Amino acid sequence: MSDAREARLLLLGWNFRGASGPVRERIAFTTEEVREGLRRLLGKGLVSESVIVSTCxxxxxxxxxEGKGAGEELTRFISDWRGLEPDVLERAAFRRFGAEAARHLFRVAAGLDSMALGESEVLGQVRQALSIARETGSSRAVLHRLFESAVRAGKRVRTETEIGVHPLSIASIGVELANKVFGELAERTVLLLGAGETGTLFARHVLEAGVRNLKIANRTPEHAEHLASRIGAQAVPWETVARELPSADVVVGTTASPEPIVRRADVESAMRQRKGKAMFFLDLAMPPDIEPEVRGIYNVFAYDLDGLEEVAAENRRRRVREVPRVEEILEEELGRFLTWFGNLSVVPTVTDLKRRFEEIRDRELERLPAAERERVRPLADSIVAKLLHEPMRRLKNESDAARKLERLEAVRHLFDLDPD
Known part of the structure; x- marks a missing residue:
């Protein structure tokens, strides 16, 4: 498409709300598959610009x-490419057009459309999607402007609100609570009990927090050694856990042992050797790895799963309270984009509408004899001009960008200005 005359912004998507895990897996794209998909979409002429955002x-x-059937054509394209039945894709898909497509992207970039409200990783994924499209040559004037605007909105949300400040994951909350006790964790020693999935996840979180001295103990020593070698930690024998306590500032339980591994007497002994310096215990196991009674020891800070869930629930409430301010920012930035996009579309739509009226005028005049036709033409021209004047004026002067786009879409639909 060489100009913006028939430019129609559309979105075809599948997400965790409407598509099952197996369907999402089939239509998840690697970086190279995104590049391939963009090249195919443009090569088939389905779109003149495209950006694909693909995450888990x-x-x-x-x-x-161009035209009205692009959404259905895109569904058939994905069906053929990924080997999924069209009706399966159709049931799970959602479509947005014009202002609503743009608004959806802004909400995605801000983390409002994520499973974890306000999560920040998606902003980087939106930025990466634009980068890939630019490399492929599939992002041009409109989508480049749209995605740049969405990224700018997402950045403002991060800096001007606290929607992403309060962590929601249990591991992140544990690290934040430990930071509150010690100020920072970089110089602290962390003892991790367990090398399974939960232990591995927490190990990554503490390393990201700057911890340099991480010790891992596991009943099966090979598992501790394997994890330690992968992440640059130190494996210690399971039977020495009690002896490791005096040197540990943070102790994390993730094993779900039938009996507690760390008992109150062990912690009391460790605190005497530490001369009362603070210890932080985080019990992510069920049943607990750490005796609940350690909470009664002076300068010992201990949290179990119930306590962490309470913090997570409060953090979710804090994020929800930020949503109105986030939406204000998004609507402000969205309005700027829609104003630009609307101005791009008004003149072509008005031109097409004028052309349509003139076609009708000419067809009707052709029914008249030549002499009468020339006599009536000035009157017909005047009628066309008067009929078009007010709609054109309203379209050009509409100050609400979203409403302007909606009216442009309505005009193009009502007067059949788009090709089939």
């Missing part, structure tokens, strides 16, 4: 297309 929770195709 969503696959969304943004495009600038």
């Amino acid at each position: 929770h969503r696959s969304e195709i943004y495009g600038i297309a």
Whole structure:
């Protein structure tokens, strides 16, 4: 498409709300598959611009297309490419057009459409999607402007609100609580009990927090040694856990042992050797790895899963309270984009509408004899001009960008200005 005359912003997507895990897996794209998909979409002429956002929770195709059937054509394209039945894709898909497609992307970039409200990783994924599209040559004037605007909105949300400040994951909350006790964890020693999935996840979190001295103990020593070698930690024998306590500032239990591993007497002994210096215990296991009674020891800070869930629930409430301010920012930035996009579309739509009226005028005049036709033409021209004047004026002067786009879409639909 060489100009913006028939430019129509559309979104075809699948996410965790409407698509099952197996469907999302089938339509999740690697980076190279995104590049291939963009090349195919443009090569088939389905869109003139395209950006694909693909994560574990969503696959969304943004495009600038001609005509009314582009959404259905995109569904058939994905069906053929990924080997999924069209009706399966159709049931799980959602579509957005014009202002609503743009608004959806802004909400995605801000973390409002994520499973974890306000999560920040998705902003980087939106930025990466634009980068890939630019490399492929599939992002041009409209989508480049749209995605740049969405990224800018997402950055503002991060800096001007606290929607991403309070962690929601148990591991992140544990690290934050430990930071509150010690100020920072970089110089602290962390003893991790267990090398399974939960232990591995927590190990990554503390390393990201700057911890340099991480010790791992596991009943099966090979598991502790394997994890330690992968992440640059130190494996210690399971039977020495009690002897490791005096040197440990943070102790994390993740084994779900039938009996507690760390008992109150062990902690009392460790605190005497530490001369009362603070210890932080985080019990992520069920049944607990750490005796609940350690909470009664002076300068010992201990949290179990119930306590962490309470913090997580409060953090979720804090994030929800930030949503109105986030939406204000998004609507402000969205309005700027829609104003630009609307101005891009008003003149072509008005031109097409004028052309349509003139076609009708000419067809009707052709029914008249030549002499009468020339006599009536000035009157017909005047009627066309008067009929068009007010709609054109209203379209051009509409100050609400979203309403302007909606009216442009309505005009193009009502007067059949788009090709089939």
